[in-house]
Amino acid sequence: MEKDTEEPKTIILMGGDIGGTNSRFALFKVDVSDEIMARGPMDHPPFEIVYAKNYLNADYSMFRDVMTEFFADAEHHSDFARTPDFHLTACCLAVAGPVDDGRANFTNRGWVIDSQDIKEWFGFEHVRVVNDFVASGYGILTLMETEVTVLQEGKYSQSAPIAVLGAGTGLGECFLAPNWSPYGSFYDAYPSEGGHVEFAPKTDIQFKCLQFLSEKFQGRVSVERIVSGKGLLNVYEFFKSEYPDEFNEGHDHKIINAVEAGAVIASLTYDYTLCAQTMEFVFEVYGTEAGSVALKFLPYGGLYIAGSLAPRNIERLTGQDSSFMKAAINKGRVSPALKNIPIKVVMCEDLGMRGSQLLSYRIFLESKPPTIPAQLSSATDVLETTANPDIPAIRKSDGYADGPYKEPHIALTLPARHAMDITFIAEIAVASSIAASIALIIGFGARSLTRIDLAKGS
Template sequence: MAVLAGDIGGTKTLLQLAEHSSDGFVVLYEKRYDSRARATFLEVALDFINEAFIITNQRATSACFGVAGPVTARTAFTTNLPWTLDADDLQIKLGIEKVRLINDFQAAGYGIAELKEQDTVTLQVGNAIPQATQVIIGAGTGLGHAFLVWQGEYYEVVASEGGHADFAATNDLQIEFLKYLQTRYQWAHWERALSGPGLVNIFDFFVEVKHVQPSAEILAALSTGDKAAVISEFAINNKDKVAEQVLDLFIQIYGAQTGNFALLGMATAGVYVAGGIAPKIINKLSDGSFIRAFLDKDLRYQATLKAMPVKVVVHENVGILGAVLAASRL
């Protein structure tokens, strides 16, 4: 039985036709699209289905799409794209019997069950309590959060829009940054700091408020390339002192919010850090600064946090793994 799965992000959309076998899921056909180049998701999906049928001679009987944005009942709205998806409409127009829409981090949460040992990097070993709650958080184009709750046979994933909750500063520098965000935007939420655009906000804060001077090299690179990628690349390779300060503050805030979310979910079975940014800065995440910020809470809860396993997901397509799994359960 073939299933159609999708990971619909603010910059890219990955679609996959897959089927289940005794060895797990086998990918029959997949293709990546530039989300911003298409007017609607339906246009993308129809193109993919037609191409996939020509190549595989198979059609999906069920589909699940992970969407970067809130999902209400059977309708999804993409946060960083002008797309609206309706599951009932897609069932009819795609000719698929069952269609489910889930938040992209719900999809990533389902994908956790499909990960192999090499797909994660451990930041804190901890002492997992089997079948207790897990959480997943991840910065990329936006900031995703989801809870994983055991349901007797497998983990069910509960979506969250925690990235749009109010940003909370934990020290004087972060308070200055918070005030900067409040001046720059109507709302200062976590995604303003923990995302690709968030990295750029932190960089601008250091330049405009702290009056530090970036190198000519990074300014030239910023004028032509992806700003978040440039900042992280210069920081990781010690090519610019301002970029290094930016990444240090980013990691500090990332660790703090991951600790917050771990406590919100009492994630005693595990904390997973996913998203597009984490694999690119894995050495920095592993140097101890992230975990120090993660643990920097009320002393009464530090033992609880220390017992939680913390892992970085380095698999590039954990969301599509989860969407395939969710589609197979329809």
């Protein structure tokens, strides 16, 4: 009897967020029916968590050990099992630190996280290891309106870049730009080390702080030395030396001996003058850096403030008169341009895990050819081109974004349940056989082409 090689309609994917202290894993299944697959890399694919659990890194000498225990726990405590009905397909792990060719080294723990090793150990077809803040960038795409606080409405553009910065343990930054696939347009995230640019003081007190920190770190001072959980402690130590008359030994003891000194500093804001000065100082510099990021990327798709520091101190960011917003917009003669950029604070702190799950889904899709229905409706399946600048190049379809590109537009219109847009802009590479055929037509004068009927069933 021949073995049934038909791919299961439900597959198991894995996401993980590996921080300095904890490792978080989740197994989830995704419907891969033809209707779902035809929609391509959705930002909100139909996930269903099968099993999820967090682990303390200090309990394991090797990364392989913690993943092995996770799978053992999953099989013992949930309905997950490796049966013919389920298939471990793709895995994406977001790790705190630099990633080089799918490999990350946790030097403080002696761990090595390597995508090839994980494939061999656990039988995944596809594994990707990415920086945790790049994963957070993809996590931005999954946000709902109720999960953000709007600081500035701006003038939103669905085809523009998106920028993300977030202060937590450190200061992470990344950006997202529209990309193209046979399914349509979607965003990809790209890494940045922008948090490590030099701190550029603007006021007398900021110059004094720079001098203090330059002596402490024996030279260069980055923005992250100020805008981060550790940065709060650095700035507190500066104010302690600058204003010794305000020193409180009891409060200082709590701060110095805390595991998370930054959290204690924030909690003492209304009881201890030096903490109040520290918080005001840090959020002003935070706003300045947010404005600098906005200038570099012009993210009319949105500037998102992520990380733990912002949502836990949201009152310091809201309102145009907050020190954060005034510093963000105060960019001299280019300030008017920044007033049109949407600025939002991310109120949830699980972007890394969300991004790893979304990437797992995309990794799976990359391994499959685009799903195109075999039969087309002759009444609606037409190829249309236009050079009309008023028609958006990427029409909203099955969750994809509009975008006012001023380019000739070519769209393959399918029945509603299989809708997909294909946008051809100069320099785009054709990625499927059906797109290649269209490209040949364009090469012989697409601008004069107005309509082509596609034969039903061709």
